Amino acid sequence: MSWKKRYKRKKKNILIEKFKNFQNELSKGGSRKIILILFFIIFYSIINYNFLKKNEMTSTEKWNKKKIIELNLDSLYSLKNMEHNNVDIWILNNTNQKGLAAKIRDCHEKGYYIKTKKTKGDYNILKQDNFNENIRFDIGNIDQRTTKIFIHVDTLLNPNFKYDIYEYLSFTGFNNTIVNYIISNKLENERDITLILGEDWNEQSNLIHCSSPIN
Numbered sequence: 001m002s003w004k005k006r007y008k009r010k011k012k013n014i015l016i017e018k019f020k021n022f023q024n025e026l027s028k029g030g031s032r033k034i035i036l037i038l039f040f041i042i043f044y045s046i047i048n049y050n051f052l053k054k055n056e057m058t059s060t061e062k063w064n065k066k067k068i069i070e071l072n073l074d075s076l077y078s079l080k081n082m083e084h085n086n087v088d089i090w091i092l093n094n095t096n097q098k099g100l101a102a103k104i105r106d107c108h109e110k111g112y113y114i115k116t117k118k119t120k121g122d123y124n125i126l127k128q129d130n131f132n133e134n135i136r137f138d139i140g141n142i143d144q145r146t147t148k149i150f151i152h153v154d155t156l157l158n159p160n161f162k163y164d165i166y167e168y169l170s171f172t173g174f175n176n177t178i179v180n181y182i183i184s185n186k187l188e189n190e191r192d193i194t195l196i197l198g199e200d201w202n203e204q205s206n207l208i209h210c211s212s213p214i215n
Helices: 003-071 073-078 100-110 133-139 161-172 185-190 206-211
Strands: 088-093 112-114 117-119 124-130 148-151 179-181 193-197
Touching (some): 100 124
Parallel strands (some): 088 124, 088 193
Antiparallel strands (some): 148 193
């Protein structure tokens, strides 16, 4: 008999012996170990699916909700295809710069470019003027150094107008800290928004791009 045949027979005998030993272990109580192992595997799978995965999913949902709030995505989504010409605006110059209200009006009506990207205008400008005494009577004295935006629409009665405000802030680039509310029948019947241009109008504002009106 060659060494190869002896090796194969020996290997075969070892496998048979192992199988017999496995059968003996099962008969002696080894099956209990296997059952316990299978039980722990199934138990862990149930815990992992119902609790660990659920916690992971909950954490993801919380993260998504947090990001929606941070990025204001809910409001931004609502701004899609909004019509600027539904918003009536007065633009008032409270600086010593001549022709400023006219230039900013042109920008509101025609839009502006930032590099190659165009931002549409189409706002309904009812009036451009200097911030004179007659207007001060309705709004009060405003520091010449600061730009102010006054809202005259009651957003409690007209909650959808909040999106127009968000869109207007996006258009002008101004921060919402300069927004004020003066609600009266007289002002609301005249216009929705009053923009009073102060000396800081071109600081951190998109309106600096209004220097080249779109024809």
